[in-house]
Each structure stands twice: as C-alpha cells, then as structure tokens.
Amino acid sequence: MKSGVFGTTFFLTFKSMKKFIVPTLAFIFGIYTSGFSQQKMLTMDDVVLKSKTSLAPENIEQLKWIVSGDAFSYIKTSGKELQIVQSAPSGSEKIITTRTQINSLISPLRKDTLLTIPEITWTSPETFAFDYKEYTYEFSSKSQNLSKICRLPGSEMENSDKFSPAGPIACTLDNNLWVFTGNDSIRITNESDPGIVCGKSVHRDEFGIHKGTYWSPGGHLLAFYRMDETMVTQYPIVNIDEAPATAKFIRYPVAGDPSHHVTIGVYNMQTGSTVFLKTGEPAEQYLTNIAWSPDEKYVYVAVLNRGQDHLKMNRYNAATGAFEATLFEETDPKYVQPLNPIEFAGDSKFIWQSRRDGYNHLYLYSSSGELISQLTTGKWEVTNFLGFNSSASKAFFEATAVKPINRDIYSVDLKSKQITRISSGDGVHKGNVSKSGKYVLDEFTGPGIPRNIDLISGSGKTVRKLLVAGNPLSDYMPVDVSIFTIKNQNGDSLYCRMIKPANMVAGKKYASIVYVYGGPNVQLITNTWTAGTDLWAYYMAERGFVVFTMDNRGSDNRGKEFEQATFRELGKVEREDQLEGIKYLINQNFIDRNKMGVYGWSFGGFMSATLMTRNPGIFRAAVAGGPVIDWRLYEVMYTERYMDTPAENPQGYFESSLLNYVGDLKGKMLMIHGTYDNVVIWQHTLLYLREAVRKNVQMDYFVYPGHEHNVKGKDRVHLLNKISQYFFDNLN
Numbered sequence: 001m002k003s004g005v006f007g008t009t010f011f012l013t014f015k016s017m018k019k020f021i022v023p024t025l026a027f028i029f030g031i032y033t034s035g036f037s038q039q040k041m042l043t044m045d046d047v048v049l050k051s052k053t054s055l056a057p058e059n060i061e062q063l064k065w066i067v068s069g070d071a072f073s074y075i076k077t078s079g080k081e082l083q084i085v086q087s088a089p090s091g092s093e094k095i096i097t098t099r100t101q102i103n104s105l106i107s108p109l110r111k112d113t114l115l116t117i118p119e120i121t122w123t124s125p126e127t128f129a130f131d132y133k134e135y136t137y138e139f140s141s142k143s144q145n146l147s148k149i150c151r152l153p154g155s156e157m158e159n160s161d162k163f164s165p166a167g168p169i170a171c172t173l174d175n176n177l178w179v180f181t182g183n184d185s186i187r188i189t190n191e192s193d194p195g196i197v198c199g200k201s202v203h204r205d206e207f208g209i210h211k212g213t214y215w216s217p218g219g220h221l222l223a224f225y226r227m228d229e230t231m232v233t234q235y236p237i238v239n240i241d242e243a244p245a246t247a248k249f250i251r252y253p254v255a256g257d258p259s260h261h262v263t264i265g266v267y268n269m270q271t272g273s274t275v276f277l278k279t280g281e282p283a284e285q286y287l288t289n290i291a292w293s294p295d296e297k298y299v300y301v302a303v304l305n306r307g308q309d310h311l312k313m314n315r316y317n318a319a320t321g322a323f324e325a326t327l328f329e330e331t332d333p334k335y336v337q338p339l340n341p342i343e344f345a346g347d348s349k350f351i352w353q354s355r356r357d358g359y360n361h362l363y364l365y366s367s368s369g370e371l372i373s374q375l376t377t378g379k380w381e382v383t384n385f386l387g388f389n390s391s392a393s394k395a396f397f398e399a400t401a402v403k404p405i406n407r408d409i410y411s412v413d414l415k416s417k418q419i420t421r422i423s424s425g426d427g428v429h430k431g432n433v434s435k436s437g438k439y440v441l442d443e444f445t446g447p448g449i450p451r452n453i454d455l456i457s458g459s460g461k462t463v464r465k466l467l468v469a470g471n472p473l474s475d476y477m478p479v480d481v482s483i484f485t486i487k488n489q490n491g492d493s494l495y496c497r498m499i500k501p502a503n504m505v506a507g508k509k510y511a512s513i514v515y516v517y518g519g520p521n522v523q524l525i526t527n528t529w530t531a532g533t534d535l536w537a538y539y540m541a542e543r544g545f546v547v548f549t550m551d552n553r554g555s556d557n558r559g560k561e562f563e564q565a566t567f568r569e570l571g572k573v574e575r576e577d578q579l580e581g582i583k584y585l586i587n588q589n590f591i592d593r594n595k596m597g598v599y600g601w602s603f604g605g606f607m608s609a610t611l612m613t614r615n616p617g618i619f620r621a622a623v624a625g626g627p628v629i630d631w632r633l634y635e636v637m638y639t640e641r642y643m644d645t646p647a648e649n650p651q652g653y654f655e656s657s658l659l660n661y662v663g664d665l666k667g668k669m670l671m672i673h674g675t676y677d678n679v680v681i682w683q684h685t686l687l688y689l690r691e692a693v694r695k696n697v698q699m700d701y702f703v704y705p706g707h708e709h710n711v712k713g714k715d716r717v718h719l720l721n722k723i724s725q726y727f728f729d730n731l732n
Helices: 044-049 099-106 537-540 560-564 574-587 603-614 636-643 650-656 658-664 683-694 715-730
Strands: 061-065 072-078 081-087 094-096 122-123 127-132 133-141 145-151 169-173 176-181 184-187 197-198 213-215 221-228 233-237 248-250 261-268 272-278 285-292 298-305 310-317 323-332 341-347 349-354 361-366 371-372 382-388 395-400 408-413 420-421 428-431 441-447 449-456 462-468 478-485 491-500 510-515 546-550 591-601 621-625 668-674 700-704
Touching: 044 061, 044 298, 044 537, 072 221, 081 099, 081 361, 094 099, 094 133, 099 133, 099 145, 099 285, 122 420, 145 176, 169 213, 197 420, 213 285, 233 462, 261 298, 323 420, 361 382, 382 428, 395 428, 408 428, 478 574, 491 574, 537 546, 537 715, 546 574, 574 591, 574 603, 591 603, 591 668, 603 621, 603 658, 621 715, 636 668, 650 658, 658 683, 668 683, 668 715, 700 715
Parallel strands: 510 546, 510 591, 591 621, 621 668, 668 700
Antiparallel strands: 061 072, 072 081, 081 094, 122 127, 127 133, 133 145, 169 176, 176 184, 197 221, 213 221, 221 261, 233 248, 261 272, 285 298, 298 310, 310 323, 341 349, 349 361, 361 371, 382 395, 395 408, 408 420, 428 441, 441 449, 449 462, 478 491, 491 546
C-alpha cells in the first residue's frame, strides 16, 4: 500500500507514565487572542473544497526549470491575464506568452478557448507542449507560433513517459501502445486479449513504478511494459447505473494466488522493430526500476523474485534483448524493496539507492557493476534523489539527517564523499535542481511557515526570494498544534502530533480522537506548517476535540529495522506502539478517558478496527474506512512483502484477520466502503458484516456507491460530515 493508495489522503489497563519523555518539539498555530468569538470557524466546505485553493498557502503555479540552462518558468497572474514568464537567476524576466495569445492562436484550430493554462512540458529550450481536449499542442517561444503535434484519443488514453526527447508521443489506447508523430500514428503492439496490456504501469504500482513507457535519452528507443493478466483471478465491480446492474471484472491477484506475468519490450523508432528483453524464468517475478544507459545501448532492470528477498541488477542489450550481466545482487531475510532506478553520473558511473546498511543511502558504482564507494552513511534516510551538476561531480538529494520529521537538501561530492547541507531552516524542504546544478528551487515549510520558495545556489546561498506566503487561516479560530516524542517498550522514540482547542478551559475534560494509519511507506507526522495533517483535524479541534496521532513502528523514513518490525504479523507491534500513545493521551489531565474515539482509513481502517476489537473498552466509538479485514484478500505484491504467503505464514494471517475478533466489539463502530474500491475490495467489509450478523453484534455501516478507495470530489464533504457527526453523536 503506497501512500497515494493507502491514505495519506487526509487523515488522518494503564500503567504509570514515568517512562514517557517530555515533548521534544512544540509549536503553536495561530496567534492567541481573547477575541476567538470574532474569528470564523472552518466549515466542511472549507475543509474539502477550499483546502487546495483559497485556504492553501499561496504558491507559484507551474514553477519549473526550462530544459537546459538556468532559466525557469512560471504562471503569473496580471489582472485578469495569465502569463507564462521566463525568469533568470539575476531577476530579469520576460513574458513568453499569455493565455490571450494562446487562445488567439488556438481559435482557428478550435471553436472554444482556454480558461486557464494547462500543465506545460518543456520539450526544448524554446518550445513547450500541452494537452487540450483531444490534441497535443506545441508552442515556440522563438517564432511565437502554436502548432498541433498530434491528435490523441482523449480520455481513453493513458500517458506514461509521454514526450520523447526527439518529439514523438507515446500513449496506451485500448490496451495497446501507440506512438504519434504529427498526424501519423504507429501502433507498436497488437494485443487482442483484454487481459494483456502494454505501456501501462505494472505490479499494481509497487516498487516505485508509476508509468509504463520509458524513452531512451535521445528518444530513439522506447522501452515499455507488457503485462499479461490472463491467469489472474477476476473480481466483479457492480455498476448500479445500468438497469439491471452489470458487473465489470477487474484482475485482482490476492496473496498466495497466481500473479500476472510481465515482460519488457524495446521499440526502435528508426527500424520500426520491437525486441523483448530476455528476462527469463520464473514468469512470476517483478521487473522494476527500468533505466537506460546514456549511450542507449543498454537497459537496466532491478529483477526481484516473488518472495521479494532476492534482487538482481541486470543489464540487457537494447538492440537484441539479450541478457548481458548481473551487476550486483541484494538479499534480505525479510524483504528487499527497490523503489528507485539507477542514476547515471556521466557515461561510466551510476548511483544506486539501497537500505543494505539499515538506512536508505547512495552507492556509487562503475557502469560494469563494481562498487566504488558508499556516498552517504548514518542513521538517517535519503528520501529523494534530485540530480547532478553539469560535470556529474556532485549529486543532490533530500534526506532526514537533521531528524526524521525534517527534510533538507544536500549535495555530495562523488570523489571526496563530502556532504554539504545547502538548505537552511527547521522544517521540510523540497528541492528542484537546474540542469547545470548551479541553482536549486527550494520550497520550504516549517513551524509557523506556510510556504517559502527561494532560489538558492548549489552551495546553499540565497540568490532570490521568490515567495513568502501568508497564513491563509489567519481569519479562522486558531488551534494548538504540537509535535513531540514518547518511548515505546522497545526504547524507540515515536513521533506524536496533538491538535487541541486553543481556548481550553483549565480543569475541563475533553473528548479525543486518535487518528491512525500505522502502515509502511507512510509518515503522517512531518515538521511542516500543519505538522503533516489537514484541515479536518483543525475542524474537530475548533469544536472541542483533541486529535492525537502517532507514527508507530512500521512507518516510513525511520530505517529498515524500524519498518521491518511488523514482518509476518501485521497489526501486532503497530498496536503495541499505538497503545503506548494511548496511555500517554489518557494520562493528560485534560482528556476525558470515557470519551475517546479512533479513526483511520485503509491500513488505518485496519488499525482502527484492530484497536477497537483487540483492545475493547478503550474507545467509545470508532470509524474504519476502506479497511483491510483479512490479508488473504489483499493484493500479492504488498501483502507477500510484509506477510509472506498464507501457506508460508498461516499463523500470521490467522492472528491478523479481524474476522476473528468481531465478537469482542464494545462501543460503537462505523465501517465505510466505496462500492467500486479496486484497492481494498468491497468483500473485506461485507465479510465483516456477515460475521457481525452471525454473532449478533450490532455495528454501523455506510457505503459510497460508485466511489473507489478514496471518496473524492464534492462527495467528500458528505464523507467527512458523516465521520464528524459520528463522533459528535457518540463522544458527547
């Protein structure tokens, strides 16, 4: 379950407390005044519909580097006009074009006009492309002309690595891969079976895979995934818009069952031929992290066995598809999880990211696979690789070296291994490095800092301040936000976040909600303006609730041992840690221990229902959204990484199945599910309901017809009102 899938979406018997340490970091949101009654309270429309617009910190729209050089572009609003502006480090700027000009050029080609400027992609230093309706257009800043690159099939198309450096566009239509050049179209594959798809993401977006096509550096070759799902179990999604209802079947491989077979093709634009890499047997393996050599002669693939404990970095000949060499291997008694492709530093060296020493770090290899050096080391994680300078003598990256909830931007010298921190300020930095490596666009948020964007040099000197955003919530009632740590029984420091009403009354006891996720690849608490949460928690705090969250063992960016503590027994140590957080919460003199609730979505839904039934009596009310109920029904790639197969680990699957604890439910619990959920299939909560009926256990249940794993759009207002009202009704 990736963060994008398993919900960073928004959400969010007792002993002595002597072992807990005092809060290590705290900050207050807002300025406390006696005039709270004059300030507005958030509405649910604010929380959902305005959280990304008027109530989000000011931003610079479409800020990005132009293909080469050190100039960047962005969208500027001037009155009612939208301008695409080119800016230089010196501060000099020029208008490239405007929405009005684009509309004047596009109107002869179409009858309607742009209301905004679509996302642009720089295809050369003087041209950018964008999609509008069924066409892709290219604008030349030199000639000031707009032209159609090609006509595309609109909403049926899935774009991956779309734009070739040489100009053509790749896309998938009706499960087949196409390349478009001007008005010409080339069909690359010819699959007629709907169970086979080419050019799309595979392995259910695990292993850092988020696309299905990979252009070579010069754009002469196109690597692509071919996924055969014909052997995978089909699961019905019921469409109630038809009369009578119809079933749409999706391929959904559950733990222990057959998985899909993946191969990698390489299409040659010059010859029109396709070869497939000879990745060999077994067919059920994971082909991950595709990368090209700079000279376009080789394709590199991180090949992982289905058991996910043995990785091979293989090199293949791009012209013939032949396997050439295994450059290195990685094994782990629990699991290996490759998430990033190799990054070439010139022609003869590349960087590989690995957790082999317990933390994710950068390793420098020769192109033949010889380890040159470990570039970074320490009990912290590299979280994002940003690129090289023009000579490839330095690499840039983001990391947690200051503390796990922070992100800073660093450079490392590939020869001396000297690491330099080039960002400053306590919080979270997001970097974007220019092609030359001379400059970095640094987006920063931290305690009391909604968003700052600076142009800094490659050595960390501030060149220009581009944005200092104000507080978009200044007119709203403030809340008290703090970040701190407690110790678990293992001695680990666990980060916690508490959001309280700002105007708490001394001696009064307050109802509380524990918002939980708890699963791998997600970190809920970060040292940002809102401490990693969203406006729903603020909404509840304004209405008198304390909202508490903790990142337990198993969560992200704390090293391999911290994450792998959950191996083969999901829900066990996560629950142990959450109980430590709950002990801390209950021991606060402002908490009403008889008015506690717990809420989570996805893995958090699993954790919410786990805490409610395996430790009954702590919480009066719970909400479990889209929860995994039985891990035997969850997808192969994710589940087998953390649990092995049901045949290999029957005890672990049995103990983690929430069907075994339905009879222990005490208090009120609401389960929520989308009827079109293709991530945690609807069957999970239906089985739970059936077991509740069999055991005469009363519970509450609500479905969102037509919604997938996350309830989106305007219906999300209904969802959050439903959840909030459940706590209003049951914790007051």
